[in-house]
Amino acid sequence: MHLLRFLPLFFLCTLACKSQQRSADGYQAFTGATIIDGSGGTPIPDGVLLLQNGKVVAVGTQQNVTIPTHAIRHDVTGKTIIPGIINAHGHVGDVQGIEGGHYSAQTIKDNLALYARYGITTVVSLGGDREAAVPLRAVNDTTATQRARMFIAGEVITGNTPAEALEVIDKNHAMGVDFMKIRVDDNLGTSPKMTKEVYRAVIKRSHELGYKIATHMYYLDDAKKLLDAGTDLLAHSVRDLPVDSAFIKSIQEKKVPYCPTFTRELSTYVYGDTADFFTDPFFLRAYDQTTIQPLLDPARQAQVRNSKSAKTYKQQLPTAMANLKTLSDAGVPIVFGTDSGIPTRFMGYFEHLEMTMMADAGLTPMQIIVSASKNAAEYLGLKDVGTLSPGHWADFLVLDADPLVDIRNVRKMESVYIGGEKVADKP
Ligand SMILES: [Zn+2]
DSSP states (O other), X not given: OHHHHHHHHHHHHHHHHHHHHHHHTTEEEEEEEEEOOSSSSOOEEEEEEEEETTEEEEEEETTTOOOOTTOXXXXXXXXXXXXXXXXXXXXXXXXBTTBOOOOSHHHHHHHHHHHHHTTEEEEEEOSOOOGGGGGGSGGGOOSOOXXXXXXXXXXXXOOSSHHHHHHHHHHHHHHOOSEEEEEEOOTTTTSOOOOHHHHHHHHHHHHHTXXXXXXXXXXXXXXXXXXXXXXXXXXXXXXXXXXXHHXXXXXXXXXXXXXXXXXXXXXXXXXXXXXXXXXXXXXHTTOXXXXXXXXXXXXXXXXXXXXXXXXHHHHHHHHHHHHHHHHHHTTOOBOOOOOBSSTTSOTTHHHHHHHHHHHHTTOOHHHHHHHTTHHHHHHHTOTTOSSSOTTSBOOEEEESSOTTTOGGGGGOEEEEEETTEEOOSOO
């Protein structure tokens, strides 16, 4: 039954793919667009992006890139090409609709496909990752996929003693992860915080095993201590206080990247009312009325409105936004992240909201694009992704409007490519 249904598609693809490969040696050339390569350099007008077998071969002007005779040509004159967006802090595999608890290989694939349709071509899943994620890790990608690439952190490391925490590290290490992740936070005074003794031991052990470690934190004081202890990524904003000169000096010296995740804050309070974006056609491309129905319930909305933690997170958001601007101005590497993939943090859409919020905080569109390409890949050590440069996977977006004029123009995606293959609009 199933076989019969897929047979025609199979033949079509086989024929098309074979003829493409024969005639073009796998070369594809995208010509005529303005190319923003993600490095932060001057955009290339009337550019050529040349790919072969899913990877970038050359990027440049029509004058300095020779297009092989048999290359398949895509005329994208008037468009803008930017690298696919890297979300350096997401969570993959647990959520369907707005519900958690669905962890499986299928959910991972569905989530990654959803991210991809929104132009998010790589996701660093910072915790909650299980065995099913291992074969789907980016390091195992050998060909074009219809889903975002994924890096994983395994289980978020917890423990009351160094011994307990080190046991979790060993488990993650044995499973096969890309990162380690801890939380150093008391959730606004409602839960015990990981002690300095434990996190220092965890960071040391992670480094011995060759892993970078991402830390969830909230308070300025903890962020300073985590920098001293050797964290490789501050995975959220400092939210309690404006960053001070001691912190700025420390983070500058250590060149530790900083990941603001404003939409994480937004998600704590925005459902106290009917969220504006529920009527945004771009949101409705992937999310329907049935999915959001529970968030329209007046009782649920009242509960959010009256929540003390929601009020606090909302109140502290301007501090977080001012801190981003201060740190960016100080030359601290900003990496793009959202903490999406947690129920009600809508994968794909929230990344676009995050970019808007970063712009509201005072970052330029170019700075935001770099945070989601070069910086994320370089500072987190993500292999073969990031800028549009020779050797990297051809993960990119073709936009109908210039994102440097308004970062919202990233939403005007004509198409998304992953590994040189166009991502289908529908699942
Ligand atoms: Zn997170």
